[in-house]
Amino acid sequence: MRLALALLVVVGAVSFVACGDSQGGGPASGTRGPAADASPEAAVKGRLLALFAAAPAGGAHVAPFVAYKGKDDARRYKEAATYAGDDVRQIDRVADRIRKHLAAGTPTFEKAETRAKGGESWVAWTITFGSGATAVKALYACVKAGDVWLLGDIDG
Numbered sequence: 557m558r559l560a561l562a563l564l565v566v567v568g569a570v571s572f573v574a575c576g577d578s579q580g581g582g583p584a585s586g587t588r589g590p591a592a593d594a595s596p597e598a599a600v601k602g603r604l605l606a607l608f609a610a611a612p613a614g615g616a617h618v619a620p621f622v623a624y625k626g627k628d629d630a631r632r633y634k635e636a637a638t639y640a641g642d643d644v645r646q647i648d649r650v651a652d653r654i655r656k657h658l659a660a661g662t663p664t665f666e667k668a669e670t671r672a673k674g675g676e677s678w679v680a681w682t683i684t685f686g687s688g689a690t691a692v693k694a695l696y697a698c699v700k701a702g703d704v705w706l707l708g709d710i711d712g
Contacts, residue, residue: 596670596677596679596700596705597668597670597679597681599679599705600668600679600681600698600705601665601668601681603621603698603704603705603706603707604663604665604681604683604696604698604707605663606621607621607622607654607707608654608658608663611651611654611655611658612655612658614651615639615644615647615648615651616639618639618647618650618651618654619636619637619638619639619643619647620636621636621706621707622636622637622646622647622650622706622707623635623636623637623698623699623701623706623707623708624636624637624638624643625637625646625708626642626643626646627642633676633699633701633706633708634701634702635701635702635706636701636704636706650707650710653710654710656692657683657685657692657694658685660685660686660690660691660692661685661686661687661690661691662685662686663683663684663685664683664684664685664687665681665682665683666681666682666683666684666693667681667682668680668681668682669682676699676700677699677700678697678698678699678700678708679697679698679700679705680695680696680697680698681695681696681697681698682694682695683695683696692712693712694710694711694712695709695710695711695712696709696710697709697710697711
C-alpha cells in the first residue's frame with residue numbers, strides 16, 4: 557500500500573506539473589490553474605491526481621481542491637472551500653471518501669465527460685480504484701471556478 561501511495565504521489569506531481577504548475581508541492585501549489593493549451597479533461601485529471609496526492613495529509617491539504625458548497629450562494633461552486641467553520645465537515649467527508657477509494661488501489665481514469673450545467677462548466681471522470689473483485693468505481697465531477705477546476709461531487 558505504501559508503494560502504491562508513493563507511486564501515486566510521484567505520478568500526481570508529474571501530471572500536475574504537466575497541467576501548468578511550475579512546481580510540485582503543498583496545498584498552495586494545488587490552487588494554480590491549468591496551462592492554457594491543456595484540454596479541460598487533461599486539466600481536471602491533473603487536478604484530481606494532485607488531490608489524490610494531498611488526501612492522505614488530511615482536510616487542510618484537500619480544501620484548496622474542493623468547491624465551496626455551503627449556504628453562501630455568492631461562493632457556492634465559485635471558489636474553493638476553506639478548512640474553517642462549516643467547511644470543515646464537508647472537507648473531512650471528502651477527504652475520507654478519497655482515502656477509502658485510494659485504499660482500494662491505484663486509480664485508473666476510464667473516461668471523461670464534459671457538460672455545462674446551470675451556467676457552469678463541469679468535467680466528470682469515471683475512475684476505477686484498484687482491480688479485480690475489490691475494485692471501486694466512482695465518478696469525480698469538477699467545476700470550473702475562475703481559472704481553476706475544483707471538485708464539486710463524488711458519486712460512488
